[in-house]
Amino acid sequence: MKLVGNQCRVKKMSAMLNVFNNLNQLYSFYLVAKLGSFSKAAEKLCVTEPAVSIQIGKLEQSIGFKLIERGAKQISLTEKGKIVFQYCEKMASIVSELSQYVRQTCKYDSYVLNIGTTKSLAGKLLPKLLGVYLRSCSNVSLNLAEYSSEELLKGLIENKYDIAISGRVPYDPKIIEAIHFCDDIIYPVAHSSSPLLKRPVALEELSKEPLIVREKGSAARYNTMDHMIHKGLKPMIVMESGSTDFIKELIRQKRGYSFLPWFCITEELSSGEFGIIQIPELELRLPIDILYLKGPELTEATRNFISFLKFIKRPLLTEIFQYLEQLG
Template identity: 35%
Template sequence: MINLNQLRAFYSVAKSRTFSEAAKKLSVTQPAVLIQVRSLERYLGLQLFDKLGKDMVLTETGKLLYGYAEKIFNLVDEAKKAIKEAGDVKSGDLRVGTTNILSEYFMPTVVTVFHDHHPKVQVYLDEGNSRELVEGILARNYELAIVGTVAYPDTMEHVPFGREELVLVASPVSKLGLVRKCSLSNLEGVPMIWRNMGSATAQAALNEFEKRNLTPFTIMQTKNTEFIKNLVARDRGVSFLGKTCVLEEIDRGELAVIEVEEGPFFFDIDIIYLKGKTLSPAASAFLNFLLKSGSAEGLDRFLTKMNKKRLAVV
């Protein structure tokens, strides 16, 4: 069997063309290099060098082996570099899962500020509803996920991250939009457009109906938040959504927030990862960044704080 010591001795002699120079580069004695090369030649049953004057010149077989040795030691160098980078938070890959809503309205600011401090970390973001993200963590598709609170398996660590207010939105010209106030019982006959049922947003609102033995009038479920807002603005129904994702439409007068007598309602947001898993330096740095920044005051205020940090860096 060829071992790396034999191959490295051969490779070094081939590059330096003398046993003495190869020995210096390898920090070993000249006889040690000679022994390794001769052992390799005996194993292969072939001569790898011709001696021309003071130089060791590769035979045709030696040239063939040299090409493979060069590839092998380039890979060894790449492996060393990759392992070094894996232990260095200054670089590396960060794979994160997040809900569709958080991905669109929350993560751009968060990732931007994190990247300002860790510019060589490559961020890969996957989207899904909260239940899909739990499955993604279990499948090791990503190290961390930021989700609305759902039921977690025993193998999952979940760290409370913050709360998001759940608001009822309607068209400003609708009946509810004109009065701006209602009770949950008033909504039983009102067309309701939901985020899909794997969503923590939808589940949190449905729980409020179930607590009061009420059944909402559901006309549609979808993953697409922009589609929901568009339909609501056209007075095709109402919806419960996270406050952060409707702030711009409220400011522009396209949507109206309806005060619900039983409210206000909130849903919790967690950071999840596999129990017992050692996080990569990049994932560990991102987790610490989120926890130190904190969002207990609500995602809208958290984003305001993040944007101030962004401006300070710029």
């Protein structure tokens, strides 16, 4: 059936939105086209050649036409692919201009930027994130403090930090300005030998099993417990700790299960040491926010760092990790 009028406009708008949602895939295509090779693009991205091929395939499916023709020994761009590549070159030029702008705005006297974040994010995300930032802003010194999400809010109000990056807990919007940075997924996990992994488990049934949780004030705990309370459930908490490593060790000892964000358990899931408990129709998200005080004028360094974070932000934390890998 032919699309006409509003239907046609909706289809065009959908295609445009798909492009904006797949910038990582566009970058993969740009490298393949520029380098003339899937293997060279994969080497540049620090991923496997099949991973690049999958990215290109998803991009072609998303926008609705073929971009690349594969020959026996070389690749070639389709006519539409050549046009898309020209736009990608313009995007690369814009990113280069942005990098130059960031370097120029950092040409002030050395300044200490006080950043507060959670212990989990400090161990996984912040080293990559701040490493990319400092390459453009070498005149800025960073002071990083690690606390629970609730303690970070208190520290902001007491002017201990210029900015905080934290999982979401309730805050006063009259005092705190928040920018949504990304979401992470919270998974119910257990040791790979746990009977809980052998079949789908109802949340009501799981609430009767020994649960190990983060300390009060943790965003992961708040978002998990809030969901269970709304379901009228009272989980059987046997241990709480401010250390994710301690919680994971208890899981290894088969003392119980826990709800943990994806970025805390990537290695254990990849190795098969932990498994995800299958709970029908359950998806727990952990919103991660950029937080700073309302009212007082922000320093130039703080404004610049917020602009950098806005440029990096993505719907999911996994996508931010992928993008930071691309930036090297």
